[in-house]
Amino acid sequence: xxxxxxxxxxxxxxxxxxxxxxxxxxxxxxxxxxxxxxxxxxxxxxxxxxxxxxxxxxxxxxxxxxxxxxxxxxxxxxxxxxxxxxxxxxxxxxxxxxxxxxxxxxxxxxxxxxxxxxxxxxxxxxxxxxxxxxxxxxxxxxxxxxxxxxxxxxxxxxxxxxxxxxxxxxxxxxxxxxxxxxxxxxxxxxxxxxxxxxxxxxxxxxxxxxxxxxxxxxxxxxxxxxxxxxxxxxxxxxxxxxxxxxxxxxxxxxxxxxxxxxxxxxxxxxxxxxxxxxxxxxxxxxxxxxxxxxxxxxxxxxxxxxxxxxxxxxxxxxxxxxxxxxxxxxxxxxxxxxxxxxxxxxxxxxxxxxxxxxxxxxxxxxxxxxxxxxxxxxxxxxxxxxxxxxxxxxxxxxxxxxxxxxxxxxxxxxxxxxxxxxxxxxxxxxxxxxxxxxxxxxxxxxxxxxxxxxxxxxxxxxxxxxxxxxxxxxxxxxxxxxxxxxxxxxxxxxxxx
Amino acid sequence: xxxxxxxxxxxxxxxxxxxxxxxxxxxxxxxxxxxxxxxxxxxxxxxxxxxxxxxxxxxxxxxxxxxxxxxxxxxxxxxxxxxxxxxxxxxxxxxxxxxxxxxxxxxxxxxxxxxxxxxxxx
Numbered sequence: 001x002x003x004x005x006x007x008x009x010x011x012x013x014x015x016x017x018x019x020x021x022x023x024x025x026x027x028x029x030x031x032x033x034x035x036x037x038x039x040x041x042x043x044x045x046x047x048x049x050x051x052x053x054x055x056x057x058x059x060x061x062x063x064x065x066x067x068x069x070x071x072x073x074x075x076x077x078x079x080x081x082x083x084x085x086x087x088x089x090x091x092x093x094x095x096x097x098x099x100x101x102x103x104x105x106x107x108x109x110x111x112x113x114x115x116x117x118x119x120x121x122x123x124x125x126x127x128x129x130x131x132x133x134x135x136x137x138x139x140x141x142x143x144x145x146x147x148x149x150x151x152x153x154x155x156x157x158x159x160x161x162x163x164x165x166x167x168x169x170x171x172x173x174x175x176x177x178x179x180x181x182x183x184x185x186x187x188x189x190x191x192x193x194x195x196x197x198x199x200x201x202x203x204x205x206x207x208x209x210x211x212x213x214x215x216x217x218x219x220x221x222x223x224x225x226x227x228x229x230x231x232x233x234x235x236x237x238x239x240x241x242x243x244x245x246x247x248x249x250x251x252x253x254x255x256x257x258x259x260x261x262x263x264x265x266x267x268x269x270x271x272x273x274x275x276x277x278x279x280x281x282x283x284x285x286x287x288x289x290x291x292x293x294x295x296x297x298x299x300x301x302x303x304x305x306x307x308x309x310x311x312x313x314x315x316x317x318x319x320x321x322x323x324x325x326x327x328x329x330x331x332x333x334x335x336x337x338x339x340x341x342x343x344x345x346x347x348x349x350x351x352x353x354x355x356x357x358x359x360x361x362x363x364x365x366x367x368x369x370x371x372x373x374x375x376x377x378x379x380x381x382x383x384x385x386x387x388x389x390x391x392x393x394x395x396x397x398x399x400x401x402x403x404x405x406x407x408x409x410x411x412x413x414x415x416x417x418x419x420x421x422x423x424x425x426x427x428x429x430x431x432x433x434x435x436x437x438x439x440x441x442x443x444x445x446x447x448x449x450x451x452x453x454x455x456x457x458x459x460x461x462x463x464x465x466x467x468x469x470x471x472x473x474x475x476x477x478x479x480x481x482x483x484x485x486x487x488x489x490x491x492x493x494x495x496x497x
Numbered sequence: 498x499x500x501x502x503x504x505x506x507x508x509x510x511x512x513x514x515x516x517x518x519x520x521x522x523x524x525x526x527x528x529x530x531x532x533x534x535x536x537x538x539x540x541x542x543x544x545x546x547x548x549x550x551x552x553x554x555x556x557x558x559x560x561x562x563x564x565x566x567x568x569x570x571x572x573x574x575x576x577x578x579x580x581x582x583x584x585x586x587x588x589x590x591x592x593x594x595x596x597x598x599x600x601x602x603x604x605x606x607x608x609x610x611x612x613x614x615x616x617x618x619x
Contacts, residue, residue, distance in 0.1 A: 021605055028612040203506070 006064035009054070009071045012047040012079055013116050016086075019043035020112035027105025033098055037457075040090045040108045044083060051079045061489055067187055068126045070262075073486035075123030077339055078254045081346055082122070085247050086115045088465065092354040093239030094457040096361060101147050101237060110140035111243060118247055122254035125262065127176045127186040130255050134172070134219070137251055138165050144240040145232055157235030164218060164228045172215025178208035179263075192264025192494050199268065206272045209265060212256075213276055219252030220310045221303075223283040230291075233303035238360065241299055242353030245306040246346045253313055253342060257335060260317070261490040266324040277318045282422055285311035289426040293433045298356055298368050301433060302349075305392060308430060309345055312407055313338055315419045319411035328491045334414055335487030337406040340479055344403040344472055348391045351465025354458055355385030362452040368437060373446025381454055384466040386438045391469055393434040394427055399472040406480075563615050567607075574603050 007014070023040050030036070054076060061072035089111050097104045117136030124130050142165060146158025180186055182204055183194040198205060217225035233241045260266060266273065288308030295301035320334030358381050363370045375382045391400030404427065412420045454462075472479065542549050581588065581596045588595075610616065 021602065024609060025605060028609060203503075 003064075006069070008050075009062060009064040009069055011050040012054070012083075013119055015046040015050060016044075016112060016116045016119070019046065020109050020116070023105065023112065024109045027109065033094070033104050036105050036108055037090055037094050040112065041087065044087050044090070048083050051076060051083065055080075061492055063125065067189065068124055068129045070123055070125035070188075072489040072492070073482070074258070074262075074339075074489050077343075077482060077486040078122030078250070079119050081250055081343055082115050082118045082247065085118075085243070085250070085346060085350065086112065088350045088354070088461060089239065089243055091457050091461040091464075092242065092350065092357060095455040096237065096239050096357055099361065102149070103147055107144065107147060107239070110144050114138075114140035114144075114243070114247065118251035118254075121251045122258065125188045125258070127179065127188070127191075127259075130259070131169070131173060131176060134251075134255065135169065137248065138169070138219075141165075141240075141244060141248060144243065145236040147240065148235075148237050151235070153235035154237065155235075157232040160228055161232050168215050168218030168225070171211055171218075175208050175211030175215055178204055178211065182208065188259065188263040192262065192267070195264045195267040202268065205265075205268050209273050210276055212259060213280065216252050216256040217280065220249050220256070220313075221307050222280050222310050222314060223287045223307065224280075226284070226287070226307045229307055230300045230303040233306075234297060234299045234366075238299065238353065238357045241302070242350060242357070245302065245353065246349050249306065249310060250342050250346055253310075253317075253338070257317060257338065257490070260321065261324065261335065264494055266321050270321060270325060274318055274321055277314060277321065278416075278419060281311055281314035281318055281419060284308070284314060285423055285426040289429040289433075293429055295433075296368055297366055298360070298371070298437070299366055301368070301437075302353070302356065305430070305433070306349065308426065309349075309392070311426070312404065312423060313341055313345075315411050315416070315423050316341065316407045318419060319414040319416045322416055323414045328494075329488070330414065332484070332487040332491060334410045335490060336480060336483040337403075337410040339483040339486055340476075341403040341407050343479065343483075344391070344399045344469075347465055347468045347472060348388050348398075348400055351388035351462055351469060352385060352392060354461040354465060355381055355388060358454045358458040358462060359385065359452075361458075362454065363447075368440060370447075371437060371441050372444040374441045374452070376446050377448075377450070378452040378454060380459065381452075381462060382441050384462045386441065387466050387469065388462075389434040389438055393431045395431070397473070399469050399476070402473065402476050560618055563610075567610055567615065570603055570606055574600070 019040070022043065023036060026039055027036055054071060058073065058076070061070065063070050090108065093107060093111075097107055101107060114137050117133050117138070117140075120133035121130060121137060124133055142158055142162045145161045146155050148154035176186070179191060182198075182202075183191045185191060185194070214225060218228070221229040233244065236244065260273075284307060288304050288306075288311055292301050292304035292308060295304060316334050316338035320331045320338070323331040323334070359371060359374060359378070360366050362378065363374075387398060391398035394400045394404040408420045408423060411423075577599060578596065581592060585592060
């Protein structure tokens with residue numbers, strides 16, 4: 001039953017839980033923020049080390065704890081992404097916490113626990129564990145949304161998040177229950193095996209698919225399940241918003257793709273699945289991009305922008321499913337593009353948000369007009385933020401361009417030209433609103449003349465994020481070389497490996 | 498022509514419809530037949546108990562909620578410890594380590610609550 005090698009496969013998560021507990025205890029006995037942040041950051045080396053060790057010694061997909069844990073290239077890829085998020089978050093929130101939030105230690109502890117949940121969401125191969133991982137991810141997020149205790153908006157955000165999160169979990173669980181009823185197992189590989197024999201026209205398969213997509217639709221804020229995002233992004237403390245926009249979304253996609261592809265749901269009744277996901281993708285693209293264009297508050301704009309980004313990712317997912325039955329290798333190119341897109345999105349959005357945290361901290365406002373003329377007041381921050389925004393818009397020199405190109409070409413080749421055309425048109429709209437902020441920062445007259453000096457932790461974060469973005473641009477092929485086998489590993493269990 | 502696999506949905510649909518019909522029928526018939534003479538006592542929340550004073554929508558002291566949370570921590574503790582104790586022999590040393598870790602984590606939670614001054618009634 002239980003082996004020591006199981007512990008090794010679970011070691012990144014275990015060490016992260018221990019780190020969170022240590023940080024929690026330290027927070028009880030010292031009030032010095034620098035100690036807590038340093039321990040969190042240095043402690044992250046341990047899980048990172050375990051993930052690297054597992055990646056280096058990787059020989060093939062392995063399962064542990066009665067197939068609850070699946071360690072394949074896919075889960076390793078996402079574990080790396082989530083650890084990157086954790087490290088960035090510790091740095092990016094450091095200054096904000098001192099200024100606005102009393103419960104500093106709690107922020108780090110909640111964030112670390114949530115990252116554990118996210119890592120598990122990407123690496124469990126069993127429905128109940130996926131659900132528990134999802135709740136482990138979500139509960140800390142609810143609390144983080146309400147950490148600005150004196151702000152009514154923040155409390156409202158937390159309450160809305162709890163209620164809608166509970167509802168989406170219920171919908172998702174209903175979908176899981178139907179899957180279990182159909183197949184008699186909660187193990188994704190077992191589900192994949194029994195889906196081999198499912199013919200077309202099974203009503204329950206369609207209902208289960210729709211419920212699961214709806215449940216994860218909340219987590220990835222896809223239209224029509226996006227309503228929570230703008231309010232909660234606006235009300236929550238900005239570092240928490242950054243965390244929601246990358247962590248929750250990446251984890252939601254990780255688990256959704258894991259269920260759809262690794263769980264073999266594509267083997268039966270593909271058409272309704274593609275239609276539902278396709279409609280969701282188109283609505284998400286259109287509403288996200290057009291609503292972002294009319295926002296005046298920068299956090300609301302970023303909320304709609306992150307909805308729009310989810311739309312691009314969904315295009316890749318739909319394209320993958322289109323080809324899944326015919327050609328696994330071709331279909332996995334869609335997943336590879338999605339993985340690359342998520343990685344670039346995470347880095348870029350964290351960079352953009354650290355820029356926003358820094359600039360709104362310094363100017364004291366969250367309206368776009370508060371950012372006027374920042375080029376004259378804080379050149380480094382402005383240039384870095386602009387690069388991140390350009391990458392989000394998909395303008396050529398930066399990595400965001402490549403990630404969009406990959407996802408669009410993959411979708412086109414896999415037979416979804418219309419989705420690609422809609423996504424391209426929406427991209428053009430996105431240039432307008434990202435460009436507007438850049439224009440305001442560079443060309444409008446500044447409100448005051450005095451220079452703004454960003455605190456060292458924030459300028460480090462944004463410089464690191466921008467540097468990472470530029471490095472990603474250069475090593476595109478290296479990342480793709482990692483993403484391709486990760487995508488293929490999802491199909492591996494079905495191909496008799 | 499429905500397949501035998503799908504015939505179950507038909508039965509389930511008939512059952513749902515019959516349920517709706519029954520509820521609607523029962524309420525309308527009893528509404529038509531029963532006499533109406535409401536008195537003040539009849540309309541009270543607890544007809545034969547305490548007389549309610551004021552509204553239930555008042556603020557309770559926050560301390561109650563925090564105590565409730567602490568209670569939940571121990572409640573869950575007991576649920577796991579009992580189920581562990583039942584199969585203690587099969588699980589042997591591995592189970593022992595697991596439960597110790599579990600209790601240590603809960604103890605850290607208690608430590609947290611204690612350091613934050615939750616145990617002091619305001």
